[in-house]
Amino acid sequence: MGLALFAALFFRLWSLQIVTGDRYLAEANQNRTREIRVQAPRGDVLDRDGKVLVDNRNSMALQLDPIEIPESAAERKELYVRIGRVLGRSPAWVAQKVASTEKNDPPGSPVTLTRDADDDLVYYLQEHQDQFPEVHVNRIFVRQYPQGTAAAHLLGSVGEVTAEDLKKNPEKQLAAGDSLGRAGIEQTYDNQLRGRAGDTRLQVDSTGRIIGQFPSTMPKPGENVRLSIDSGIQQAGEASLNSIGLRGAFVALDVRNGEVLGLGSTPNFDPSIFTRPLSQDQVDALYDEDTGAPLFNRAIGGQYAVGSIFKPFTALAALDAGVISPSDVVNDAGTIRISGQDFDNAGKQAHGPVDLRRSLEVSSDVYYYKLGAAMNGTPQLQNTARDFGFGRAAGIDIPGESEGLVPTPKWLNDAHRKQPEYYDPWVIGQNIQFAIGQGYFQASPLQMAVAYAALGNGGDLLEPQLMFQTEDSAGRVIKEAEPRVMNRIPIDPAARQVIMEGLHDAAQAPGGTSYKVFGGFPVKIAGKTGTAERAGEADQAWYAALAPYPDPKIAVVVTVEQGGFGADTAAPVASQILQTYFHKQAGQVSGGTGAVE
């Protein structure tokens, strides 16, 4: 009998130590140390002058260690009740947090119970750590936005890594608890901004008390990203668009290198709402069409008919095709009949004899109807449009661009093969509408700005870039953006000169379409109004400007949905932006005269 007892003990000892020893060794090691990921502060986002657009604040987060969650339902419940009591929450609330973490986050992720825990709670938990060995207080970084809503659309937001992110981005070496850029600059430059989390291995005793620390890896702070945005321009554009109270967008580019000086979209939103979990109401409001879908970045994602601001490109196409010379005169009687159909100027206003320069100054539609008709049956207009970047994404370094649309007979036929019930064959009228930036043609404000910049610099189609340079946390430059030329468009300098003259006159000659806005502007500029018809809505206002004339440095495009004539709503916004720009450039330029009469 004694032998049997000894045999039993020996066997059990052998099975524990020799057979399953490795498993217990692993458990013992886990018992002894608790690995804490030390978050790296994410890099700041700055404007071109170093003004902070996004930085971090510290916050204390209460997190539940998933290892400590018991398996039995009764013990789980007991834990949830105990934790709920300190937090002033129901056990169901705690259970829900655990469930959603298990569902969405990578395996082993701590369950974040609250962020921004107040000091009283933090002190209480630290003093009573033995009663709550499962709950840890960790310092986390939360994004903050010192400039408020400024540039909200391009900054983007960050979110905690999910299980899906881990699967999708194996190369990023993400771990539970890391932040990941979700949109805008935060997404594009996530690798630079994110930094690398460190590890602290803490030695703990059986009550969870920390009694020592093992060698750790220090967190590496993320790089700062300095944007080419000028806060002044950004704010001028946003404030002036907001004051109109309509949906719209603006883009300001440096025509020499493609740097984005300002880019905004209204309605706007407060980027800091994404630092906390959103309620369903908040989410709905961000996407609701009735409130203008504030999250939608109209500057890069909007696809619109652009109206007359497209005319310079039609003119270049026609000159290139030899359809017309700059001095050819067309008699604008306010309406023109082509293939048995009448095409009218806005309000059938007659401008009399117009050459190329004058056609831009007064924005004669008839002149361009003729060009569109003349180029129908050739790919000329479409090719020129594509040369200037229409019909594809401009390549700005934030996600969300639309491609726009350059309509061709083939495209229309294909579209109708898919939807035969809307049979609308390609006829000459399609090309005529296209010639004045209407019909099926669609472009985003960004695409227009890029095209104007190419016109302004003599033909270099530049990729618009928000990133100016990246810097380490001490401010040393790591990488500078280089201008990227997507296409060199062979523009005849003489033709360009006539077009620029026409645009200058449109802005600043007494007969020009935006003379009432820019007539008294202290800097010579070239600008073009646009008024796009949209089915069932008031016209959409556009303005495109190049300044200073004749050797422009900045291109500005503004659009206001349902803003009526371009000169009424869009041009004043452009004027505010240009005033800010030149005020900064010259350090002077008194007052503005950009007000609408």
Place this chain on the structure above:
Amino acid sequence: MESSPLTDRERSSIGLRLMEKAGLAEMDGWLAVAVLGLFAMSLFTLQQATAEPTGQYLQRQALYGLVGIIGMIAISRIDYSRFRELRVGIYTFLCASIFAVFAFGVAARGSTNSLELPFFTFQPAELGKLLLILALAGFVIDGARRGTGFRRTLSYLALGLFPTGLVLLQDLGTSLVFAAITATILMIAGTRWTHLAAIGTGAIAFTAIVLVLMPMVGAPVLKEYQQDRLTSFLSPSSTIGDAGYQQNQAKVGIGAGGTTGRGDQATQSDLGFVPERHTDFIFAVVAERYGFVGAALVLSLFALLFWRALRLMTLSKNRYGTLVAGGIAAAIIFQVFVNVGMNLGIMPITGIPLPLVSYGGSAVIATFLMIGVLQSIHIESHAAQRSPWID
């Protein structure tokens, strides 16, 4: 030329003669190896594994051991048969000392089972194990001449269970040892199997009443923590602070020890995950630090001890010696099995120390005294063989 007062032969055997003088040479060498080996293991483990408070456990355990070894040698020089004559006095002292705990006892770890003496906190129940063996074996031998009726069996049972019951009110684990001693002596004494079966049935019924019925009617015999320990073995839990958690941590520590142990990396015991690491769970510490090699060595030494004790049962010069040796073997082996089993997670936590290895004065000294009695049986059996006409 100076000459030594001793001849070469005398010089070479001087050690042996010293041992003869102390009676050591007549002792059972293997038994001594087992006992001293186990105690050395205890000192070694305490020195390596318990840093707090520095050295205190080690020094005191060494002192207890010294007292125990002197007591062992002393008791081995006494003819154990004398204890049979003193059975009534021993039994009375046993019951009185356990009673004294109720009157003057001090509390430790939820139970009151010790007396505060000068220099020493004494647990009468530890010594009581030996006293019960010596007295009960005496009563059984004495009564054997008067018949083997069920009444006789019941009276021995009552003699064993009276102190057992007293101890149960103080310490569950020790009372189980008392019960094991009583049952073993009755069995070896040749009690009829029908009687044993009846007693067994009674024991089961009693256990059921104590564990299930009494708590149900609101009169628990066991304290809550005792019940907790017994039941947690059946449903291990992982909540810090409860018995199942502790047992689980001990198991993790033992498993982590692997084949050769973790040495100073033995974090389960060093960082306090293993509870009571110098007393009840010292086996887990040995197993984690020294691995299967160390733990198996401890078990082997106990097996050696057990084998020598069984051998003495057959060699004993009289039946009293057989009963006493059997009782001592049972007491030690029962404690080893329950304690190691609890460390290995196959027995409930009952607070029984590992003989000679766990830190603790009363238990160490009492165990050495038991071994001393075994040595006395050995010495007497040799003496009997040399003069076969004396019995």
